[in-house]
Amino acid sequence: MSTTTDQSASHRKPIELDRVVIRFAGDSGDGMQLVGSRFTTVSSLFGNDTATLPDFPAEIRAPAGTLAGVSAFQVHISDHDILTPGDAPNVLVAMNPAALRANLPTVADGGTIIVNVDAFDERSLEKAGYHSNPLRDGSLSSYSVYEVPMTSLTMQVGKEAGVKPRDAERSKNFFALGLVSWLYNRPTEPTLDWIARRFAGDSLILDANTRAFKAGYNFGETAELFESTYQVRPAHAAPGIYTNVTGNTALAWGLIAAAHQAGLPLFLGSYPITPASDILHELSKHKQFGVRTFQAEDEIAGIGAAIGAAFGGALGVTTTSGPGVDLKSESIGLAVSLELPLVVVDIQRGGPSTGLPTKTEQSDLLHAMYGRHGEAPVPIVAAMTPSHCFDAAIEAARIALAYRTPVFLLSDGYLANGAEPWRLPDLEELPDLRVPFASEPNATDDDGNPVFWPYVRDTDTLARPWAVPGTPGLEHRIGGLEKSDGAGNVSYDPANHERMVQLRAAKVAGIARSIPPVEVDDPDGADVLVLGWGSTYGAIAAGVRRVRARGLPVAHVQLVHLNPFPPNLGDVLGRYRNVLVPEANLGHLARLVRAEYLVDAVSLTKVQGVPFRAAEIEAAILQAMGVAAGTEAGAGDQIADVAS
Amino acid sequence: MTDGAAPATTRKDWASDQEVRWCPGCGDYSILAAVQMLMPELGVRREQTVFVSGIGCAARFPYYMNTYGMHSIHGRAPAIATGLAVTRPDLDVWVVTGDGDALSIGGNHLIHALRRNVNLNILLFNNQIYGLTKGQYSPTSEQGKVTKSTPFGSLETPFNPISLALGAEATFVARTHDMDRKHMMETFRRAHEHKGAAFVEIYQNCNVFNDGAFEQITGRDHRAEMLIPLVHGEPIRFGAERQHGVVLERDGSLRIVEVADVGEDALLVHDEHRQDPGLAFQLSRLSRGPFEPTPIGVFRDVERAEYGDAMTQQLLEAAQRKGPADLAALLRSGGTWEVVAEDGARNGH
Numbered sequence: 001m002s003t004t005t006d007q008s009a010s011h012r013k014p015i016e017l018d019r020v021v022i023r024f025a026g027d028s029g030d031g032m033q034l035v036g037s038r039f040t041t042v043s044s045l046f047g048n049d050t051a052t053l054p055d056f057p058a059e060i061r062a063p064a065g066t067l068a069g070v071s072a073f074q075v076h077i078s079d080h081d082i083l084t085p086g087d088a089p090n091v092l093v094a095m096n097p098a099a100l101r102a103n104l105p106t107v108a109d110g111g112t113i114i115v116n117v118d119a120f121d122e123r124s125l126e127k128a129g130y131h132s133n134p135l136r137d138g139s140l141s142s143y144s145v146y147e148v149p150m151t152s153l154t155m156q157v158g159k160e161a162g163v164k165p166r167d168a169e170r171s172k173n174f175f176a177l178g179l180v181s182w183l184y185n186r187p188t189e190p191t192l193d194w195i196a197r198r199f200a201g202d203s204l205i206l207d208a209n210t211r212a213f214k215a216g217y218n219f220g221e222t223a224e225l226f227e228s229t230y231q232v233r234p235a236h237a238a239p240g241i242y243t244n245v246t247g248n249t250a251l252a253w254g255l256i257a258a259a260h261q262a263g264l265p266l267f268l269g270s271y272p273i274t275p276a277s278d279i280l281h282e283l284s285k286h287k288q289f290g291v292r293t294f295q296a297e298d299e300i301a302g303i304g305a306a307i308g309a310a311f312g313g314a315l316g317v318t319t320t321s322g323p324g325v326d327l328k329s330e331s332i333g334l335a336v337s338l339e340l341p342l343v344v345v346d347i348q349r350g351g352p353s354t355g356l357p358t359k360t361e362q363s364d365l366l367h368a369m370y371g372r373h374g375e376a377p378v379p380i381v382a383a384m385t386p387s388h389c390f391d392a393a394i395e396a397a398r399i400a401l402a403y404r405t406p407v408f409l410l411s412d413g414y415l416a417n418g419a420e421p422w423r424l425p426d427l428e429e430l431p432d433l434r435v436p437f438a439s440e441p442n443a444t445d446d447d448g449n450p451v452f453w454p455y456v457r458d459t460d461t462l463a464r465p466w467a468v469p470g471t472p473g474l475e476h477r478i479g480g481l482e483k484s485d486g487a488g489n490v491s492y493d494p495a496n497h498e499r500m501v502q503l504r505a506a507k508v509a510g511i512a513r514s515i516p517p518v519e520v521d522d523p524d525g526a527d528v529l530v531l532g533w534g535s536t537y538g539a540i541a542a543g544v545r546r547v548r549a550r551g552l553p554v555a556h557v558q559l560v561h562l563n564p565f566p567p568n569l570g571d572v573l574g575r576y577r578n579v580l581v582p583e584a585n586l587g588h589l590a591r592l593v594r595a596e597y598l599v600d601a602v603s604l605t606k607v608q609g610v611p612f613r614a615a616e617i618e619a620a621i622l623q624a625m626g627v628a629a630g631t632e633a634g635a636g637d638q639i640a641d642v643a644s
Numbered sequence: 645m646t647d648g649a650a651p652a653t654t655r656k657d658w659a660s661d662q663e664v665r666w667c668p669g670c671g672d673y674s675i676l677a678a679v680q681m682l683m684p685e686l687g688v689r690r691e692q693t694v695f696v697s698g699i700g701c702a703a704r705f706p707y708y709m710n711t712y713g714m715h716s717i718h719g720r721a722p723a724i725a726t727g728l729a730v731t732r733p734d735l736d737v738w739v740v741t742g743d744g745d746a747l748s749i750g751g752n753h754l755i756h757a758l759r760r761n762v763n764l765n766i767l768l769f770n771n772q773i774y775g776l777t778k779g780q781y782s783p784t785s786e787q788g789k790v791t792k793s794t795p796f797g798s799l800e801t802p803f804n805p806i807s808l809a810l811g812a813e814a815t816f817v818a819r820t821h822d823m824d825r826k827h828m829m830e831t832f833r834r835a836h837e838h839k840g841a842a843f844v845e846i847y848q849n850c851n852v853f854n855d856g857a858f859e860q861i862t863g864r865d866h867r868a869e870m871l872i873p874l875v876h877g878e879p880i881r882f883g884a885e886r887q888h889g890v891v892l893e894r895d896g897s898l899r900i901v902e903v904a905d906v907g908e909d910a911l912l913v914h915d916e917h918r919q920d921p922g923l924a925f926q927l928s929r930l931s932r933g934p935f936e937p938t939p940i941g942v943f944r945d946v947e948r949a950e951y952g953d954a955m956t957q958q959l960l961e962a963a964q965r966k967g968p969a970d971l972a973a974l975l976r977s978g979g980t981w982e983v984v985a986e987d988g989a990r991n992g993h
Contacts, residue, residue, distance in 0.1 A: 045981050243980045253974060260971055267731050269723075287962035289969040292731060292955055297756035301723035304716075304753070308696070308727030311714060312735070316727065334717050423983075424975050445661075469712040469728075469735050472691040477660070477706050479715025480699075489662060490707065 014185050014231035019078035021086030022180065025103045026095030026116075027064050028057060028071045031173035036073025037419065038177060038194060042186045044244045044421045047234025048077040051538065053085035053611070054417040058274065058357040065119075065127040070102040077184075079233040083538035083545075085418065087613040091183075093176050095119060095150070097128035104140075112144045114179065116172065118151035146225055150175045153219060157211035163204055171205075171212035178216025185231050188217060240423040247386035247415030248275070250422065251345065252282035254393025256289050259315045261394070262401055262433035266291045267309035269302035270319045274357040275413040276347040279319045299327035303344065307331060310340040311478075313437060313468035315397060319345040322364050323354065325371065333372040334480050335406035336504065339455075339464045342405075343396045344378075348412040350609045359609025360413035362534055365588035368408040369563055375501045377508040379403070380562035382410040382534035387422035389415060392560065394431065399511055401435045404463045410562070412584070414611045415535045438465035438474055443486070452476055455488035462507035508564060515561050517568040524553030528624050529576035531601065533559040533589050536582050536612055543617025547625075554621050562589070565596065573599045578624045580604055582617055650689045658683045658690065660710040666701060671822035671848035675769065676708055678828040685829075686836055693736045696725040698750055700742040701776050701850075702769035719750020722757035722766065729763050730952035736836070739766040743784040744774050747803050751783075755812035760951040761840040765832070768805055768845050773854035786933055791853075806928035806943055809843040810921045816840065817924065818942040821847035821871075823862045827940065834942055840950045847934065858934045874927070874941035879911035882937065890930065898926045900937060916945040 022039065026032045033054055040050050053074040062069030076086035088108035094100035096119035107113065115135065125133055134140050135147060154175045158168020174195070181188060191213060199206035220226060245253075259266035270280045272295065284293045292309075296302035303318040310316035320328065325346050335342045348364045350356025368380050379399050383392035389411055396409040441450035442465060452474040455464050467474040476488065484491035485499050521544070522529070532540040537558045544556045557572060559565070573579055573593060579601040581590040587603035594601050604620045606612055622628065658680045666672045683693070693711040697703035699718035706713030716724050721739045729737045739757075746754045746768050757764060773791070774780040780793040784805065789798040809817045816838040820831040828846065835842035847858040861870035868884040880890040881903060889903045889911040903911065918924070924943040931938035963969075 041979065045979070047981070047983070237983045239983050239985060241976070241980050241982050243976065243978050245978065249978070256974065257971055260969070265731060267727060269727055286974065287959045288966040289971075289974075290959060292959070294727065294730065294955075296723065297752050300720060301726070301753055301756065304720045304723030305727030305730075307716075308714075308724035308729075309731040310727075311694075311712075311724075312728045312732040314727075314731045330717055331720065338714070424980070427971055469694050469732065470691055472689070475690050475711050477662075477709075477713035477715065479706070479713075480717050481715060 014229045017230050017232050018080060019076065019082065019086075020091065020184065020230065020232055021074065021076045021089045021108070022091040022093070022184075023072055023074040023089035023103055023106065024093045024176065024180075025070055025072040025099035026173070027099070028059065028061050028069045029064065030071070030095050031170075032071045032073050032095070035173045035177045036075055038191055039180060039186070040075045040077075040419055041194075041244050042181065042190050043075070043077040043232075044242070045190050046187060047237070048232055049080065049082045049235040049237065050078070050244070050419070050421060051076045051082055051085045052419045053414070055610070056358055065096055065098050065124050067098050067102050067128060070099050072099070072103055077232050079235050081235060081237075083542040084611070084614055087615050091180070093180060095172070095176065097125045097130055097134070100134065101128045101130065107143065110142060110144070112146070113140060114146045114148060114176075116150035116176070117147035118149045148179065148219065148225070150179075150216070153215055154212045157215045158208045161204065161207040161211050163208045167205070168208060171208045174209045174212040175216035175219075178213040178218075179220050180216075181213075182217045182220030183226060183229055185229050188213075237421070238423060242421045242423050244419050245387050245390075245422045246278070246417055246419045247383065247389040247411055248278040248347070248417070249282055250387050251383070251389035251393050251409075251411060252279045254390035255283065255315075255317055255343070255397065256286060256291060257390070257427075257430060258394045258397035258433060259291070260289070261430050262315055262397065262435065264313065264315045266317065267306060267314040268293045268317045268319065269296050269305035269309070270294070271296050271299045271302045271324060273299075273321045273324050275349055275416045276319045276321050276324070276345065278416065279345065279347075299324040300331060303328040303331040303342075306342055307335055307338065307340060310335075310342050311338070311469070313466070315341065315343070315401070317343045317345065319347070321347050321349050321357075322351050322367070325364060325367060329372050332378060332406050333374060333376045336372070336376040336378060337480050338478050339404045339504075340406075341397075341400035341466070343393070343400050343407055343409055345393075345409045345411065347416045348410060350607070356609045358413060360535070360611060361584050361607060361609065362410075362412060362536070363585035363588070363607065364410065365533070365562060365583075365585065366591070368410060369592065375505065377505050378406050378408055378563065379508055379511055380408040380410060382560055382562055383415055384534060384537035384558055384560065386415050386418050386420045388537075390422075390425070394433070395560070398431060398433050399514075401433055402463065402514070403461055403507060403511055404466055405508065410534055412535050435466065437471065438467035439471060441473060453487045454478055455483055456486050457503065457507075462503060462510055512564040512567045515564070515566050518557050518559065518566040518572060520555055520557050520572055522553075522555035524548070526553035526555040527577040528580060528621060529555040529557060529573070529578070530580045530582065530617070530621060531557050531559070531573070531589070531593065532582055533562055536584065539612035539614050540582055540617050542614035543612075543621060546614060546618040547621045552622075552625060552627065554625075559589070562592070569593075570597045573597050573601075578602065580620060580624050582606070582612055582620065584611065650687050653684045653690070655680045655684060658710055660708050662707050664708050665704065667852050669851040670701070671771065671850070672702060672705070672769065674822045674825060675767070675828065675846055675848060676705065678825045679832060680709070681825070682829045682832050686833065688736050692734065693738070694725075694728060695738045695740055696721045696728065697740040698745040699776070700745045700774075702740050702742040702848075703745060705740040719745050719748070720753060721745070722750065722753040722762075722764065725764050726757055726760070726762045726951075730955050733763065733952045733956060737764050739764050741766065741768050743768065743770045743772060743782045743805070747783040747805060747808070755808070758809055758812040758814040758841045758843060761813075761815050761948050762951045763840055763953075765835045765842045766844065767832070767835075768843065769848040770805060770845050771848045771850040771854055772802075772857050773850050775850045775853050779853035802933075804928055805845045807925060809845075810925045810928060810944060814841060814843045814944065815946050815948045816842035816942070817944045818843070819845045819847070819940045821858060821862045821940065822849060823864070824867075831941070834945070838945060840948060861934045861936075861938050870937050872930070872937050872939040874914050874916075874939050874943060876914055876916040876942065876945075878914060879908055880914050880939075881908075881911060888937070890927075892923070896926075898930055900930070916942050918944075919946055
């Protein structure tokens with residue numbers, strides 16, 4: 001509040017920034033997720049590259065004003081291609097003391113803090129665990145702090161709109177959005193249009209939210225509180241049509257696209273579970289695509305129904321998170337034995353047990369790989385970014401359909417809720433996933449009559465025929481009992497069992513022949529390779545950029561296929577002196593590549609429920625190179641500015 | 645998938661080439677025979693028929709039917725069959741299950757399939773014992789039952805499968821037994837005719853681990869006095885001379901009486917189509933177990949929207965409302981912008 005300027009900030013030329021990380025934080029009920037995602041959308045429309053990190057508690061409404069109830073949304077906007085939601089926010093919008101206290105440790109040194117000063121009363125400070133007011137005790141002296149009476153100003157405009165005082169206060173998130181929109185020179189029309197559409201059913205709330213948004217924007221312009229506004233120019237992106245998409249939405253659309261490309265109806269059997277439920281919600285909306293969604297009585301019924309649908313000739317899918325995978329394991333084994341196509345989507349979250357329902361982790365890889373009794377191999381595909389969930393879903397469906405096998409599709413909480421701009425694919429370029437149903441007998445019985453044998457295999461893929469009920473002459477029985485090679489009748493023959501185990505293993509291993517070789521990002525001929533999988537893509541790629549910005553060579557491979565591995569992976573790993581494997585678990589992929597390729601891979605692990613930061617990857621790479629991260633004081637900051 | 649009337653078949657056409665491997669004397673044989681004999685009469689096609697089972701002795705059933713079939717995992721058949729039935733309304737889907745499979749490990753799936761009214765014919769072979777695992781008590785075993793796992797007697801109150809099904813909002817609930825092929829075939833025929841979930845409990849003798857469990861009521865010499873046939877629209881009477889009957893007391897309870905004492909007009913007239921399942925539930929409680937006069941036949945047969953039909957209807961309505969499926973429009977549904985050149989000029993949409 002101490003800052004005064006001769007000239008209103010609005011009359012000045014905005015200060016150009018190449019990137020900024022903003023974190024909106026408030027109570028769970030304050031609408032921070034909504035504000036964050038609106039700011040993201042507007043920034044994307046404006047042309048920035050964006051990446052987001054929603055961060056909210058498992059409790060729907062923890063007690064107001066407490067640390068447990070703080071919900072935050074971090075967005076990184078940039079004039080260049082960015083890969084992560086940013087390591088440290090440059091701006092923190094804190095709607096109350098708890099939001100300040102919970103998020104202050106993440107804010108960049110010298111960062112900007114905008115607080116709703118109305119919420120800093122004694123009781124709220126106490127609830128947040130403050131013994132003195134941080135706005136007054138000098139503890140924030142290394143930040144630029146702006147105190148804005150958001151609640152009272154919002155209530156004032158709400159009163160003008162005729163809203164009850166209690167309801168008027170609820171629009172304060174739009175005030176905050178308006179203020180930040182002004183500060184970063186965002187266009188207002190998209191937000192005002194959105195408010196008009198979203199609240200079309202309630203003119204009073206529409207009016208209150210519109211007024212609050214405008215009040216926030218105008219406050220910035222007229223209050224002479226801020227020295228300047230900031231401008232983040234549009235990024236240079238490849239030509240095309242773009243949309244902003246979260247991982248779960250992209251995954252749902254990918255499943256619809258896969259069914260479309262396969263010419264099959266899509267069936268989803270699912271039980272609600274965080275953070276996977278949004279896929280169920282999204283698919284439920286698109287019945288015009290022939291999508292049948294079945295909210296089952298439990299996780300087991302979800303996958304069971306998907307298996308039944310697959311038997312009938314549908315693309316069967318089940319979606320869940322780790323606890324649900326535990327429950328589905330027996331059914332996945334059944335699908336391995338039945339050799340029917342099935343996509344099992346696991347949106348990973350922190351474990352064990354209920355663990356951290358709303359936080360991200362990559363700790364289900366070994367579960368997907370080995371989490372069944374018996375020899376039960378299952379292919380695994382992992383998505384790298386929110387928009388890549390679309391491609392990963394299509395790839396998982398491709399493998400499932402072509403090889404008649406259950407396939408794990410791994411995403412995680414970070415990808416599920418995170419959003420990024422996505423250049424829409426050319427639908428003509430999507431792969432053809434059609435597979436023929438069996439229509440004719442494929443064997444002869446002892447009397448020379450034509451018969452259908454359900455376990456006669458394709459010589460190339462080793463897939464068995466997919467003969468759906470309704471096809472005359474192909475009546476057959478399948479089940480979880482071991483069956484004879486070819487005829488498929490129940491068989492307890494020792495040699496047959498071993499042959500079937502080997503055939504199922506060979507079928508899954510053979511998928512490698514259909515997978516493109518991994519691309520190695522290694523422009524400079526490095527000694528150190530960073531090997532990642534899934535959602536660590538952004539942080540690893542950003543960390544690698546930072547290292548290269550220091551003039552040091554480093555290579556990067558990000559795996560999408562975890563089982564089987566791409567055919568050339570062993571050769572690639574053998575070319576590097578050091579292989580560093582960052583994972584949000586205790587070293588699953590590192591174990592797999594060590595076992596498979598006898599490579600001395602070094603694990604970098606993080607299990608805090610939050611994604612890696614680029615700086616952490618950078619430090620680990622430097623350590624692997626024998627370069628101390630802190631040797632060039634200050635260099636890191638500069639590098640951070642050019643290469644996140 | 646196939647048009648026109650089904651070709652005439654015989655029992656033999658419905659039997660697979662697999663050797664039936666139940667214990668000699670098992671009640672499952674007669675149930676299998678009843679189903680294989682009924683199929684030609686139903687005028688259905690083998691390729692349109694699917695038997696889905698879980699685990700247990702009964703669950704081997706699909707292997708012996710020359711139809712499509714799946715022998716799945718313990719308790720899950722109703723869930724698997726649900727996925728099949730709702731995506732393939734053209735099929736005739738049967739679930740074969742047992743008391744352990746349907747009422748213990750798979751209890752959840754059974755009640756929800758019934759509640760949703762999925763178009764399934766569910767045949768529950770109730771032998772009040774675990775046979776495949778060699779003789780442990782089941783959720784329908786009587787209290788005090790001495791088995792391998794209850795050497796001092798079972799402590800548990802058994803489920804009454806008919807009561808359970810009625811409580812789970814089942815639209816078709818019936819009971820039959822393995823000693824009466826004609827009654828089985830008639831009951832299965834009724835189940836097949838019913839649109840929605842049809843639940844049939846079959847008292848089935850396990851001659852190895854629980855021999856004679858139903859002998860007191862289903863034995864040839866006892867049936868007339870111990871089985872109460874339920875016939876829609878008729879007074880509920882039983883006995884060799886039809887001398888016994890069931891009356892509804894003023895307090896709402898049911899009681900077995902001598903017809904001679906009360907007169908036929910006082911007897912309860914069975915109404916399968918009664919929407920309120922209360923009376924059917926009362927009938928299911930008339931007997932405390934297979935040692936007292938026990939009703940058999942159709943307890944309840946009411947109409948309610950079938951789940952798969954309703955789901956298909958929603959799809960059709962969505963297609964009408966939103967027009968044909970358009971993948972390109974879907975990907976643009978969240979708002980788009982266009983980057984026209986490398987300088988980043990954009991147009992929002």
